[in-house]
Amino acid sequence: MTLVEIAGSGLAELTCARLLADRGHRVRLAPPRPPGQPAGAARAGAGPRPLLLTGPTLDLVGRLWGDGLLDGGWPLTHRHARWGAGPSPGRFPQPGRAVDGAVLAVRMRERLGTGDLSGEPPAWTVTATPGEPAGERAAHRQTGRRRLLAGTAPVRRPRDQDTARLDCTGLGWLHLTPLGREACLVQAMVPGPAGDPAGLLARLLAESALGTRLRRPPRTAVALAAAPRVHLAPALPPVAGRGGLLVVGAGALRQDPISGTGTAQALRTAILAAAVIDAAAAGTSARALCAHYADRLRAAFHDHLGTCMRLYPAAFGSPAWRDEIDAMRHALRGGAAGTLPGRPDRAVPEPAQEPPP
Template sequence: MRGQGVAVATAAHLLDRAGFAFAREPGLRRPVPVIMLSDPALALLRDVFGKPALFADRPRIEHRVVKWGSAEAVAMPHGAVVVSEDDLAAALDPTGGCDPGQVQPRFTIEAMAPFSCGKTLRFGERISATARVTLKANAPARTCWIEAVDAGWLFLIPDGFGQAWLLAVGGNPQSLAHDAPLIGPLIDALEHTGGQFDTSPRMLAQLAGDNWLACGTAAIAFDPICGDGTAQAAREGILAAAVVGALASGEDPALLSTHYHSLLLASLRRHLQLSLPFYANGGAGRWWHEQYAAAKAGYEQTTALLARLPEPRFALHGFDLVRREQAA
């Protein structure tokens, strides 16, 4: 098992619980500064890891305010907790695993480069950056804000202690915040940003083979504009562990490889489909037109790729993969 993150931690936990021996090569990972875990994602992690009180003491987000395109700002209920990626990794750190010298690997779960498949399909180029923000005294502590501006969009996530993290997609945080009538006035001070990173949706051209599969954000990544990346990563880990279990029970490796790849391809296609209205309505400038065109091309490409694959032959029954005819 190579790499780290939620997908690997989930797979390792389930494999350890099922009695599989495995070795871990954690590698290096540049953590994101903050994660907003939605209540459904948190419930999934609590269920998988058997931790019903996971992050019960962390700052909560209870409202979301969105200003998108020409529409007025809209406030709506929201349920989430705010954690750092380091805290998330520590909470989910699996206790299982063996010394690499004690295991002769028959199957590899890959969550970091180099991958068995070297080709990546990329849908757009969305350069992003984060900045640490001090909020104005009157900014609600349990509200997050999302705003589209001419050259990109912003996501402001409070930490519950008077500060927040600002994600800027499409430009640097200072410039985008300057043009943001909703988010800009909430900021009292904005620190210099760190390095830039890519938030464009992408995936390896092949996500599984006879003796390997790939998971995690290095293998398949979603745009933060919609969906829940943490829940997606947990589901990848569940599916990865289930594939290993099905292999051990004698299922066909080629069928399992196709099933795993097609399910993750379908999840990215669905994500691209959901993101299309956001990029269609976020703004009228060149950047928005380019990102909409990239998302549309990605949706069409993943649709065509998925059409060439057979219908899924397996279904999850709890944390196990079974033939669909058995699950019916």
């Protein structure tokens, strides 16, 4: 069967490896990362990668990987959300689990075993971080400059750790995810680069009622690029002397975390990439399959922008946020000529929407 190189250790890459191995293909895994350096460490800083998984994402992880992968995560039972300046809708049931993405990746890799150890060239390479000599801007279509701020802080009420909470200020939205052991993940979305992420998080917490739920703001924080982005050439078919390439995960499609389904969408790119390789091995045109893969990602990208456009204009009206909203509106209308073709038929809708983020 087909030999596929998995050139990374992210959740989407390893899920693709699992699906391909289950279908009888040979997979060659990237070397393990050094201890304490999870996937994305070069961009986000070494250490844990807290994730909040809810609803469709939990179901999808269970179907793909079976039981036990999420053991040790912190269970959540409810969510409380106030979007924009409106009144709070109150606390409502929403089961979820706060997990460490780095731990999940280690467990996935352990289940995959050693993989193929031959030295022959692969027919395909699957990666979430492709090399882009021409520059990221040329390879992607990005809609805005907003940043996700993230840090951890101690909670004030140790018993109140079963509810994820969302609030808005004039500057952006703010989200608290209990992690257990009296710790909380603090995230905020702001409409542009942040020179002092921890200071900006402290300001947002001071302007929100959520600040009273923490003993103090995070002492350190990171600012991550978070505007929706789609790769313009996420799939290249094999040609003479070169194997094919499939970009998965956030490298293929990055979603604003307001949707709450980014991890599920990353795993769906892995499912689709595995289907491309499997169909190509069965004789379907690799070129046609790669074109279909790109079309499906663009459809999901447009659907996600539509979700953002239903939410952000209702909550934020500052000039900086209007620039972000205009960038998304421009992309929905087709973007620059020849950069993003007209929206194809809705082939892969987003997972069922959950309350933001």
